[in-house]
Amino acid sequence: MIVATRLSAVWQVAGVAAAALCCYLVSQSVASERAGLLKVDRQIAQTQDEIAKLHTEIGVRGRMGQLERWNSEVLALQAPRPSQFVSSGVQLASLYGRKGQPALQLDPAIVRQQGDVTRVAYAPPAAAPAPAMPSAAPAPHTPELAPAQPLLRTATYIRPVPDRLGPAPAGPTTAPLIAKASFQPNKPVARPAPAPVVKVAFQSPKSLLPADISVLAAREAKGSRDNAKAER
Amino acid sequence: MNAPAGLRLDRAVRVGLREPAAPGTPMQVAQQRLMGIMLMFMLVTAIIGLRLVQICLFTGSDGNNGGAQNAQRGEILDRNGQPLATTIKLWAVAVNPQKILGDKNALAVKLNQLMPEKSVLDYRRILFGKRKFLYLRQPAPPELAAAVHALGDPGLLLLSESHRLFPQSAMAGHVLGYSQEVENPRTHKQELTGIGIERYFDNDLKAGKSITLSIDTRVQAALESEISKRMVETQAVGGAGVILDVHTGEVLAMASLPDINPNAPLRDQANMSNKVTQSTYELGSTFKMLTFANAIQSGVLTDMSQKFDVSSPLHVGGHTIHDDEPMHRALTVPEVMTYSSNIGTAQIADELGPERTKAFFRLLGMDRRIPIELRERGMPQFPSYWARTTVMTTAYGHGIAVTPLHLAVAYSALANGGILRPATLLKLPPNAQVPGKRVISEATSARMRQFMRLVVLQGTGTNANAAGLRVGGKTGTAEKVVGRGYSKSANITVFAGAFPMDNPRYAVVTILDDAKGSKQTAGFKTAGWMTAPLMRRITARVGPLLGIRPELDKDIDVSELMALLAEKKVPGKNVLE
Numbered sequence: 188m189i190v191a192t193r194l195s196a197v198w199q200v201a202g203v204a205a206a207a208l209c210c211y212l213v214s215q216s217v218a219s220e221r222a223g224l225l226k227v228d229r230q231i232a233q234t235q236d237e238i239a240k241l242h243t244e245i246g247v248r249g250r251m252g253q254l255e256r257w258n259s260e261v262l263a264l265q266a267p268r269p270s271q272f273v274s275s276g277v278q279l280a281s282l283y284g285r286k287g288q289p290a291l292q293l294d295p296a297i298v299r300q301q302g303d304v305t306r307v308a309y310a311p312p313a314a315a316p317a318p319a320m321p322s323a324a325p326a327p328h329t330p331e332l333a334p335a336q337p338l339l340r341t342a343t344y345i346r347p348v349p350d351r352l353g354p355a356p357a358g359p360t361t362a363p364l365i366a367k368a369s370f371q372p373n374k375p376v377a378r379p380a381p382a383p384v385v386k387v388a389f390q391s392p393k394s395l396l397p398a399d400i401s402v403l404a405a406r407e408a409k410g411s412r413d414n415a416k417a418e419r
Numbered sequence: 420m421n422a423p424a425g426l427r428l429d430r431a432v433r434v435g436l437r438e439p440a441a442p443g444t445p446m447q448v449a450q451q452r453l454m455g456i457m458l459m460f461m462l463v464t465a466i467i468g469l470r471l472v473q474i475c476l477f478t479g480s481d482g483n484n485g486g487a488q489n490a491q492r493g494e495i496l497d498r499n500g501q502p503l504a505t506t507i508k509l510w511a512v513a514v515n516p517q518k519i520l521g522d523k524n525a526l527a528v529k530l531n532q533l534m535p536e537k538s539v540l541d542y543r544r545i546l547f548g549k550r551k552f553l554y555l556r557q558p559a560p561p562e563l564a565a566a567v568h569a570l571g572d573p574g575l576l577l578l579s580e581s582h583r584l585f586p587q588s589a590m591a592g593h594v595l596g597y598s599q600e601v602e603n604p605r606t607h608k609q610e611l612t613g614i615g616i617e618r619y620f621d622n623d624l625k626a627g628k629s630i631t632l633s634i635d636t637r638v639q640a641a642l643e644s645e646i647s648k649r650m651v652e653t654q655a656v657g658g659a660g661v662i663l664d665v666h667t668g669e670v671l672a673m674a675s676l677p678d679i680n681p682n683a684p685l686r687d688q689a690n691m692s693n694k695v696t697q698s699t700y701e702l703g704s705t706f707k708m709l710t711f712a713n714a715i716q717s718g719v720l721t722d723m724s725q726k727f728d729v730s731s732p733l734h735v736g737g738h739t740i741h742d743d744e745p746m747h748r749a750l751t752v753p754e755v756m757t758y759s760s761n762i763g764t765a766q767i768a769d770e771l772g773p774e775r776t777k778a779f780f781r782l783l784g785m786d787r788r789i790p791i792e793l794r795e796r797g798m799p800q801f802p803s804y805w806a807r808t809t810v811m812t813t814a815y816g817h818g819i820a821v822t823p824l825h826l827a828v829a830y831s832a833l834a835n836g837g838i839l840r841p842a843t844l845l846k847l848p849p850n851a852q853v854p855g856k857r858v859i860s861e862a863t864s865a866r867m868r869q870f871m872r873l874v875v876l877q878g879t880g881t882n883a884n885a886a887g888l889r890v891g892g893k894t895g896t897a898e899k900v901v902g903r904g905y906s907k908s909a910n911i912t913v914f915a916g917a918f919p920m921d922n923p924r925y926a927v928v929t930i931l932d933d934a935k936g937s938k939q940t941a942g943f944k945t946a947g948w949m950t951a952p953l954m955r956r957i958t959a960r961v962g963p964l965l966g967i968r969p970e971l972d973k974d975i976d977v978s979e980l981m982a983l984l985a986e987k988k989v990p991g992k993n994v995l996e
Contacts, residue, residue: 193447200454207461214468221475236508243507246586251640266959269887269969 492583493624495595495616497636498671498846504585504595504617504681509558511578512567516546516553519574523547526572530555533566558582583617589680591639593693594632594673594793594844597684598624614691616844617681619792631846633669638662641960642672646929649953650676653944657932659694659823660953662961665831665917665926668840668853670791671965673824696789697797699820700930703895703946704759704879705830705915706816710768711756712833712867713779716859719770723752724983727763738808740765743896743945753980756870757878759894761815768814773805776813782858783829783839785821792844797822816895823913827928830892830915834871834923837864869977872920876977877988882951883914885958887969892916892927892954894946899933909933912946914954919967921975927961929953 258264273279495504512534519526527542534556537545545553556563557580564577585595596615603610611621620630646658662672675694679687692698714720726749732741742760755763768776780786786801800820802809812818824842832839832855840855847853859867871891874880879894895913898905912931917923929950936944943949962969981987 193450196454197450200457203461204457207464211464211468214471218471218475239505240507242502243505243584243586246502247584247588250587251590251636252588252644255640255644266956267963267969269971272963272968272970274968274970 491581491627493627494629495624496629496631497634497639498632498669499635500631501636502586503591503632503634503636504583506581507584508579509582510561510564511557511580512555512559512564513557513576513578514545514553514555515551515574515576516548517551517574519546519572521572526570529570533563552576583682585681587636587640588682589678590636590643591634591673592679592681592684593675593695593795594634595681596793597681613684614693614795615681615793619794632844633664633671633846634673634844635671635964637964638961639672639674641964642957643674643676643678645953645956645960646674646676646931649931649949649956650934653931653934653937653940653949655931655934655949657694658930659698659932660927660929660957661695661824661827662957663827663831663842663926665835665840665923666852667847668828668831668842668855669847670842670844671925672961673844693793693795694930694932695823696791696793697795697822699797699799699822700911700913701817701820701897701900702823702826702913702915703816703897703911704761705826705893705895705913705928706814706819707756707759707764708833708867708870708893708915709779709783709829710764710771710776710814711752711870712859712863713775714767714771715866716779716863717771717775720752720767723980725752726750727752727755727760727766729755729760729762733762733765733811735765735811736806736808738812740811751983751985753870753873753983754985756893757874757984759874759879764815765811768810769807771810771814773807773810776810777805779858780813780819783825783832784841785819785825785829789822789824789828790841791824799825816897820900823928823930826913826915827926830917830928831926832858833864833867834891834917834920834926835864836861868917868920868923868975869980871916872975873977873980873984875916877981877984879945879947880914880916880951880954881988882947883916883954883958885918885955885962885969887971887973888958888962888967889919889921889974890916890954890958891918891920891923891975894951896945910944910946910949912944912949914946914950916954918958918962919973921973924967925961925965927954927957929957 273282492506494502494506497503516523523546524543527539527546530542531537531539537555545555559567567575568577583597585592592615594615596613596617596619598611598613598618598621600609601612602608611618613621616630616632617624620628623630642660642662646660649655650658658674658676660672660674661670663670673693673695675690675692677687677690679690684691711720728749729742729745730747730749732739734740740761742758742762744758746754746758746760750758750760750763754760755767780801784790785799788796788798790796799822802813802818809818828839828842837857837859838855839858840853843853868891871893872889873891874893875884875890880890880892883890883892883894892915895915897911897913898907899909899911900906901909910933912934913928915926915928917926931949931953934944934949936942936948940948959969
């Protein structure tokens with residue numbers, strides 16, 4: 188009992204010491220957490236500084252005056268003209284293929300469907316060379332273009348007129364089309380070929396009416412030359 | 420010495436409390452002493468702990484918040500958030516020769532390797548000198564700072580200094596401006612000087628606030644580059660331009676050339692004046708639009724087919740008013756405008772009379788400084804006495820001098836349906852407008868739009884017709900005021916207008932100072948040949964940027980006025996380039 192009362196003071200002291208130690212440890216860990224936070228804060232500030240610096244550098248290097256100078260020296264871009272704006276998808280689509288090269292690659296599935304429609308108008312020519320032959324016959328052309336031929340030919344009927352007006356770029360564009368019209372009856376076994384030739388002749392007076400062998404031969408030669416050019 | 424005393428005291432207390440207890444075995448004494456020592460240690464620990472807590476809670480927090488924000492000056496941003504002025508930290512290398520520890524001769528050689536702008540001899544002179552502080556390089560690139568740091572001498576100082584940077588360099592220099600404390604030589608006090616937004620919003624920027632301007636960097640760059648190109652072509656000595664949003668009053672671009680570079684503002688003292696807000700000009704025939712608007716609004720011009728005889732010069736009070744291209748016949752109202760007849764306009768103004776003329780100019784704010792967030796605002800030269808000649812000459816922009824911004828604000832009101840809105844350089848929240856007041860009716864404004872478009876289609880402004888953008892406006896040419904009189908050889912050429920005319924959104928005023936004619940312009944140096952082409956280029960470039968699509972099949976209906984023109988121009992004829 189006496190020992191207990193005498194030791195109670197020791198226990199008290201030990202308890203207080205333990206509590207103080209705990210408090211100290213807690214405050215230590217809080218302090219270390221705080222230090223960690225401060226470090227993260229510093230890192231964030233530093234990163235933000237760097238970001239700001241990089242932004243500034245990008246801003247300075249890409250300043251409008253500099254871009255303007257590059258533009259005047261290298262790119263020479265100008266303000267867009269009204270004709271460069273399109274108001275609808277239809278207008279946009281109409282811009283494709285202006286130079287005789289249909290940039291719009293048609294979906295083969297639609298082409299197959301549309302092929303039927305064109306066959307109504309061009310019954311004799313389109314029927315025979317439709318899907319299988321073109322890949323074999325006009326070698327230099329892409330296979331996508333070949334099945335599109337019957338569909339596109341309706342468009343070429345309208346186009347030859349502006350093509351003739353522009354003399355320089357017109358040559359290579361008209362030639363393969365006409366050549367194809369004349370080729371296809373010859374190379375494939377399909378007989379109905381003569382019909383389109385006559386039609387083409389009617390539509391465009393440039394392809395002279397007397398469909399002589401000499402004219403055909405000339406066109407053939409021209410066509411082959413064009414093809415060779417295209418290959419090159 | 421204290422501890423034993425304390426112990427003794429402690430022991431005495433204990434002894435006093437426990438009377439019957441024996442003085443204690445040595446064991447007990449030892450225990451008590453130990454306990455006392457432990458208590459003391461705990462007390463000291465507790466005090467230290469409390470002090471730490473105090474430091475953590477109070478000193479730490481206010482130390483973090485205070486400095487960082489005050490040090491950083493706020494940014495200036497354009498309307499799309501692109502920084503136009505920002506503050507960056509730059510290193511500076513300095514030396515305190517008295518604190519150098521290492522070998523000064525070796526250090527001088529190393530410094531010469533790092534910063535070869537000074538010779539080894541120079542560095543030795545500095546290092547062995549008696550000064551206590553000297554900048555070696557300011558600002559220094561980070562690599563150099565790191566290299567100097569690697570030398571590791573305590574006498575070499577690396578200072579991090581904040582530096583105001585304008586990333587777009589000279590772009591919008593007059594709008595951004597600068598601000599700095601300068602000592603007044605008379606009072607020996609520090610005084611704030613400067614121009615532009617930096618000066619106007621100095622307090623806000625100092626407090627770390629960012630300012631978002633209504634300026635659009637792209638539009639500003641386009642405007643400046645087109646004006647400077649045209650200045651080179653026409654050998655003009657100066658140029659200015661401003662683009663306003665007619666519905667909100669926001670300034671999208673404001674250019675005054677030759678420009679100043681706010682990164683080094685004091686280098687171009689001669690060009691410090693802002694030609695848009697500070698310089699006043701007689702803006703010539705562009706004022707005819709204002710006179711017409713006044714006349715239509717006040718009922719003087721009701722019939723557009725009314726004719727004015729302009730066959731002979733007008734002699735009023737010792738003053739002769741004549742036309743640049745005399746027509747020798749009577750002109751209808753639209754013809755007076757398209758031929759830019761001074762005689763016809765003077766007659767209309769004469770019918771208006773001094774009171775209404777004066778009142779309308781006052782309504783447009785032409786008798787006072789233009790309200791805008793800049794300190795550099797010029798006072799217009801507004802006539803104090805309105806004689807009959809004053810009324811007649813101010814009608815076509817002579818005898819009254821205002822800033823280009825005055826004119827731009829007035830043209831915005833003519834185009835936007837008749838509301839005069841003061842211009843602002845601050846970006847407004849979406850759908851907000853600067854509060855305005857009505858100066859003309861919707862109907863008058865609609866008529867003025869027709870007139871503006873007609874001038875570009877058929878009148879002196881055909882060179883301004885940007886394809887598809889429905890530009891409208893009026894040219895103005897005035898003789899430059901040199902000294903106390905007019906120069907016969909130098910012109911101020913102006914184009915004031917708006918686009919697209921079927922639904923005006925932006926008003927533009929451009930000015931060339933002393934543009935000279937060339938073979939290309941058939942020797943003409945009037946606004947139709949000098950500034951109108953500039954307007955076309957600006958509009959063609961800026962229109963699509965601002966979301967206005969050039970459309971050739973869209974236009975305002977001017978057939979009503981077109982029918983009153985006796986001679987019509989062939990489209991595309993006499994057009995520059």
